Ligand code: SF4
């Protein structure tokens with residue numbers, strides 16, 4: 001007969017004297033380790049709506065939808081919890097100091113209806129004041145204007161936006177005339193309308 005090794009004997013003795021390694025879930029709540037990588041969650045106050053996380057996500061678990069109809073255009077950021085692999089690339093790449101989306105310690109993610117397995121946040125969108133096409137989220141434009149500092153005065157879109165976000169210019173003032181004129185050169189415009197305005201009013 002083969003004799004048990006000393007290590008195995010010690011493990012057997014330890015098993016008698018120690019608490020079990022497993023928890024009594026579901027009768028007791030399970031506490032994940034601090035470094036546990038659970039479901040990512042958006043922080044609507046920190047997220048800029050820049051779409052970097054959507055670009056970087058290897059599982060295509062992030063998408064967006066731009067709703068431009070109505071008086072308050074919005075970008076809806078969508079995180080699909082059923083396809084997410086909890087890799088953390090979104091948090092790693094987030095330009096908002098990794099605060100726009102963060103892995104949480106949420107791990108109980110079972111659901112019955114797959115079409116409901118997503119979470120969303122909404123961000124205000126800035127549209128071109130002439131053609132109405134999407135430029136970027138307002139928070140993103142403000143972030144860029146603050147990043148580039150005085151260089152933002154080389155771009156009418158950036159400095160006008162900064163003035164509006166500072167309250168120096170009324171945010172509700174938009175051009176009623178949807179045509180190219182000299183006054184349009186200092187409006188918030190998309191690249192195409194900026195080019196057309198500059199060329200036709202030179
Ligand atoms: S954790 Fe990974 S898979 Fe999940 S949303 Fe972020 S980048 Fe995509």
Ligand code: SF4
Nearest residue numbers: 047048050053094100
């Ligand atoms: S700010 Fe961060 S979380 Fe928000 S869209 Fe950009 S990368 Fe994603």
